Amino acid sequence: MAKDGTRNRPLSPHLQIWRWGPHMFVSILHRVTGDGMAFAGLGVLLWWLGALAGGPASYETFSWAMTTPIGYLVLVGISWAFFSHMMSGLRHFVLDVGGGFELKTNKTWSVVCPILGVLATVAFWAILLLR
Amino acid sequence: MGNGTSIGRVRGLGSAKHGVHHWLLQRFTAIGNLLSVLFLVVSILLLPDMSYATVVEWISRPVPAVVMILLVFSTFWHARLGLQVLVEDYVHDHANKFACIAALNLAAVGGIAFGAFCIIRLALGAHA
Numbered sequence: 001m002a003k004d005g006t007r008n009r010p011l012s013p014h015l016q017i018w019r020w021g022p023h024m025f026v027s028i029l030h031r032v033t034g035d036g037m038a039f040a041g042l043g044v045l046l047w048w049l050g051a052l053a054g055g056p057a058s059y060e061t062f063s064w065a066m067t068t069p070i071g072y073l074v075l076v077g078i079s080w081a082f083f084s085h086m087m088s089g090l091r092h093f094v095l096d097v098g099g100g101f102e103l104k105t106n107k108t109w110s111v112v113c114p115i116l117g118v119l120a121t122v123a124f125w126a127i128l129l130l131r
Numbered sequence: 132m133g134n135g136t137s138i139g140r141v142r143g144l145g146s147a148k149h150g151v152h153h154w155l156l157q158r159f160t161a162i163g164n165l166l167s168v169l170f171l172v173v174s175i176l177l178l179p180d181m182s183y184a185t186v187v188e189w190i191s192r193p194v195p196a197v198v199m200i201l202l203v204f205s206t207f208w209h210a211r212l213g214l215q216v217l218v219e220d221y222v223h224d225h226a227n228k229f230a231c232i233a234a235l236n237l238a239a240v241g242g243i244a245f246g247a248f249c250i251i252r253l254a255l256g257a258h259a
Binding site for chain 1: 158161165168172175176181183186187190199203206207210213214217242245246248249250252253
């Protein structure tokens with residue numbers, strides 16, 4: 001079994017060993033927002049499509065749920081997760097082609113990506129609610 | 132695979148050689164997600180409201196219907212690949228890992244089928 005090989009083995013240094021830096025944060029944020037969306041985001045997406053296909057009555061239920069305080073919290077959370085994941089994902093594309101590995105550049109974009117994600121979320125909801 | 136020499140024991144082990152395919156698909160679907168979800172974001176901002184009549188009229192049109200079907204495909208596929216990595220990182224027991232990947236595949240295919248069916252049903256006019 002897989003467990004036999006790992007029992008009583010020395011562990012590699014984990015999160016609490018390293019001095020924290022923004023690149024660690026943005027990497028973990030990418031996983032959290034991605035896997036968060038995989039559950040909450042795709043769940044709401046299917047509910048939305050299912051409610052549309054179900055007819056006006058089921059869409060009424062969906063609209064009611066999504067305009068409660070918890071509903072707004074979920075929608076704002078999903079939109080923030082999307083924009084954050086999109087920004088750190090674009091960062092990954094740059095890293096994939098070998099760019100942005102210089103220490104200063106890497107640190108800069110690790111800080112900028114999450115901020116851009118928040119700004120895009122604010123802009124989205126501002127346009128949606130203030131139009 | 133022989134077991135007489137050290138090279139014989141090593142041969143056939145190591146990586147499964149499928150990692151690059153997974154890595155590439157994660158990128159291809161990421162591009163699909165970028166385009167299709169931004170289409171949805173802009174559409175939501177351009178629609179006058181999110182009422183049933185408005186949204187059904189929008190999603191029944193050919194281009195939004197096709198893009199939304201592609202969105203369902205791309206996002207579920209991307210999520211399936213991402214969650215597979217999550218499972219492989221944190222679920223070490225063979226049987227549990229197998230069960231997680233099996234459930235993940237069923238959920239991903241089920242989600243794609245349901246989402247695509249709903250959109251096609253709306254686009255072909257089977258709604259109130």
